[in-house]
Amino acid sequence: MTVGIEYYVLLSMLLFCIGLFGILTRRNALMFLMSVELMVNAANINLIAFAFYHGNLTGQVLALFVMALAAAEVAIGLGIILVLYRNFRDVDVTVPTTMRW
Amino acid sequence: MAVVELPEWAALAPVLILAGTALALFVFDSINPRSTNRTVLAGTAAIGSLVALGVAVWFTVAGVGASGLEGFGAIELFDGQLVVDQMALYFMIIVAVVTALVSVASYDYMEGHTYQAEYYSLVMLAATGMATMAAANSLVTILIALELASLPSYALVAILKDNRGSIEAGLKYFLIGALSSAIFVYGISLVYGATGYLQLDAIATQLETGAADGEFAYGGLLGLGILMLIGGFAFKTASVPFHFWAPEAYEGAPAPIAAFLSSASKAAGFVIAFRVFTTAFPLDATSALIGVDWTLAFVILAIVTMTVGNFAAATQQNVKRMLAYSSIGHAGYALIGLAGLGAGSELVMGAAMMHLLVYGFMNTGAFLFVALAEHWGVGRTFEDYNGLGQRAPVACFALVIFMFSLAGIPPLGGFWSKYFLFTGAIEAGLLVVAAALIVNSALSLYYYSRLVKAVWFEEPPAARDSLGQPTGLYAAIVFAAVMTVVLLPGFGPVVETALDAAAAMIA
Amino acid sequence: MEGVFDFAPAIAVFPLVAFVIALAFGKHLPKKGAIPGILATGGSLLLSALMLVAVSSGEVYHETLYEWAAGDATSATGVEGIAFTFGILIDPLAALMLVIVSLVAFLVHVFSLGYMNAEGETGLPRYYAGLGLFTFSMLAFVYADNLLMAFMFFELVGLCSFLLIGFWFRTKSAPSAAKKAFLVTRFGDYFFLIGVVAIAATFGTLQFAGDESFVAAAQTAIDDGGTLFGFDAQTWVTITGLLVLGGVLGKSAQFPLHTWLPDAMEGPTTVSALIHAATMVAAGVYLVARMFGYYALSPTTLAIIAFVGGFTALFAATMGVVKDDIKQVLAYSTISQYGYMMLGLGVGGYVAGVFHLMNHAFFKALLFLGAGSVIVLMHHEQDMWKMGGLKDKAPVTYYTFLAGALALAGIIPFSGFWSKDEILYDAFIVGLEEPVIMAAYAMGLAAVFFTGFYTFRMVFLTFHGEPRSEAAEDPHPVGWSIKAPLIVLGVLAVVAGAANLAPVYKLTGLELTFLESWLDGEYGAIEGLTYGAYGELLAYETGVVGTEQLTVMIAAGLSLLLAFSGAGVAWKLYNVPEPVVYRDRLGRVGDVIEANYYQDEYQVWLAEGVTLPLARAADRFDQTAIDGAVDGVSTASLFGSDRLKRIQTGIVTNYAALLVTGFIVLLLVLGYAGGWFL
């Protein structure tokens, strides 16, 4: 039994929304990062499902690239979070507010 | 015709040169870690970007990628994943120019900084990403190039590791960037799902067939996907509502990096937006499928962006932050180029391209002036700039040129591009947008002239020591000022090139 | 004469060079700039004469020299594109006028040697520079080949008159007179400018001549019977024609814009001569003649021109009767005479109008220069009641002045008679069919009497009788630089009438109507710009009393009779050793006339009583409502800015929330527009 494509999309959208929810509610920078990863992975689900659906590999290859990019992004992100902790003694993203308005 | 028949991939030479420079800097740093030989490092970066610039200009003049009798036609590489045409070269020129200016200016600005080699190699990497964005012709390459431009930018903004402002800026830039790129990737996945292709021309073919057959079932997915793609571009170009990172990132980042991001990065964001929306989503077919004209989104974004940018800039106290908001406002102006595509005229998109080129000079110059002020250590607010004109007349005169050009005062370059945008908007029937352009320009004159007034007409707050004249910064500022002025006589060829490139995209 | 027209630009350029030289080096030149001016106007005169000869040999010149702007707007008549150019048009009319202008300018320059240099005036370089620029502007105006160029030089003429009238800027009255001249003429020029724009927008061309001219275009439009800007084509031509006429009324000092001219007497007398005879005032009438084809298309406009002309002729003549200042009398006579010209043109008497323009140029220049001579004689005394008895002490001045006076009064056979009579004859025959014109004719005829009266009142008071002051008893001698121009002009005033002896032709059949043939293009002309062509356009019916000869006799006899009776009354009253002031006997009428019919008063009242409160109200509106609105906008903007930037809370989570909100709003808007939710 093949599962209809719409269920994959539904799943990925759910995942995307969970990630979004995490971004909007979590104040910890690491949780923020994880939430972003969830969103990216939601996209990956889509890509792979659609690659299967369309019968071409483009989506799968892109999914690999997206994973690599996400990893690189996390690497940079962790670096920034490290210096953030050193400067602000906290990884709460709402703490640094020296610049506003 | 070229004497030597170059292989096709040589068309990517500007990008390859930038990448090579970045790698060379990494190799240099590997051999000689923590080197602080600023001359070699800044020199390598500057020469690399200048060579890339030279090659790009040469290609443009030689007609690489141009259609018609003289040209070679658009060169497609790797199955159309990358394409080198007039528009790609045009934006490579913008990126290379700004990179060169920033490299030269950083020589003085980054004096005494620990991570010299990393700084320049990151700049070059980001420039490589931006130049690749100019040539990217598939959602895959676009995504990779965009991330290649973004990731070093995050690091560059936060490179002043002991400066809380820089870190905060980097954090905010990164977080919003990560969110936006997640949205962008999701948009790509949806567009892929709706069409089954990632290569732009293939997407367009698919959409047109679908529109013709009437058997296209994924209009909703496509619409949401396109909207999410717009989100990605909006982030890169600092357009509302994805602009929130910009004021802080520009304010906190080292001033040359702010210049780099607000000029080159913005231009690169626009080039992919131009390319994606002209190539992949033909207006008629797409409107038929998703039921709404996507230019409507850009009309809204353009008006809101220029209004938010200019209004928020009006009452800023911090000069750099004012420039940051003005940069958002200018993104709104350039968005008219996409908003006006509905009329099928190349004028409005060509005008946006011209604006981005002129903006590359005047805005970079303005931020570099801020870099100079930070180098002097005079402070950051308008009051701190009071009376600088007496001490540094040359730089302050250049500042006047930048400010008036940004405001769009004739006969400076900024006036002409804005004028073309205005006529383009009128021609496209976007009277509301044209009116918003006028109102916002008028408002922008207020805060730009405020800076001019502070620099030239106000009395300095206290006796000031004589100010240094750092060679690199001065050279970059003066060059940018000269270009801002000279672009007017040279506007003929620029107009022609931009309109040709725009026409090639729309045709 | 091949190629002579290549020098046409030089006609105007010579005085311009003189202007530059006088301005730049005048201080160091021996005669403070007079020599270059004389040479330049002499050169212009020579070249103009050459043009005249060339035109008489059947050639005309019409060239566009320089296109300074072009647009691609489509006019109301469907002409694509419009070009704004400088060009030269030399046809019989322009050639004639060039000679007149350059001749008068030349003589004025020569006269100035005696009038200004010899009298030790300061600021002479400025004076000669002004004269040079004035001459340049007028000459360029005369041979302008399109309406816009004409307008530009028309304005330049106005500017020069301002500079020269206010030459003695340290006095109180001269600057005010200069301002008045400038403002009043400018008031008319506003209408002119609107007219130029209207014509350009309507016909897409501003050329005077050729198939591409607006005259031809207007004729086509009327023939096609379409509507222009919501008006019937003919009505629209009338409207635009009247707008242009506004400029003419101002410059040619026609009622009600004549008030500047008497005040303009504050300038040096030489300047008055130039202004009245050949340049400023002539420019208005010349413009009507230049675009006569256009006015000929609109009977309404012509009737208005004629009526205004006739009215002004009488109106000004009555005011001239009571003036005591010799220059004032001449000033009102100028207004009156230009009224005649307008009357002539308005009744379709194109030749008559131009003829009178020419004759008037000569005798009025003569009279002004003569008056200048008298003023020199009188040690700068201008009140006629303090003169008298100069006849024997300055015979040259007297006889030349007398010739001018006879011409002005219209006494046969002096030049003024022939042209004025022709105007009145043309008006008479048209008036027999058109009541309005008859009224205009009647006023013109009545003015003849007053003209004769005030002219000879002036002559008798000035030259006859006993000297009434010390200065008159012992006049200052005048030099040859003053006498020579007077003699030249005196001869012209006597003989110029021979150019067109129309009554003689009509009575005897002798072909003595040279000017008519000239203007009718018998020697050469541009098609459509001839008397004959205009005649075909005119819609006037003419009538006769009995036979044509009888009509001529009646018209000429009537005007001569009136002229003689006016002169005779003056003879009776003032040709006595001790004339007395009769003004008081006129009672209240005299008061009214003395006060120039309260023209100045009502215009000042218009300015102060109506315009000023209006302006104050507008100013208050501007200060409160407009400025308030502007300030309000700016305050609101800055306030909005202050609020708007508060979105940037500095907290990155809020940014994410706002970003997502913004995205969703965009999604909703697009979705709503695209009907995704239905």
Next chain:
Amino acid sequence: MNDWIAIGALALVGLLIPLGMMAVSYLLRPSVPETSKRATYESGEVPTGGTRIRFNIQYYMVALLFLVFDIETVLLFPWAVVYLDAVESDAVSLFEILAPMVAFVVILLIGLAWAWRNGAVEWAQTTRQVDAEGNRS
């Protein structure tokens, strides 16, 4: 009856059983708070600190490096899949199939060399790093 309903029911039951058991045990068990119960468990040894200790920064460094290079390896995978086919086919030359991956690996190697030279993979801190650490606080 939809097949999915059975799955849903199964999921529901699967969730309810553990939750129910935890709830019952929470209600039934006695609660005797004691300090030693909260102590960190270190295999019977006396604990030397809390659970919330900071790891050495090098953990992150190495982890990051590993993450990046690990993921890059993934990119080799699709290339390896098509490699043999490409070599056998005449359409693509050996250079064309090999060169891009060589370039890719070279770039990676430059990155690795840079990281190595800049001390990212050194476990012990060099004196300079210690100095830098000291300056930071």
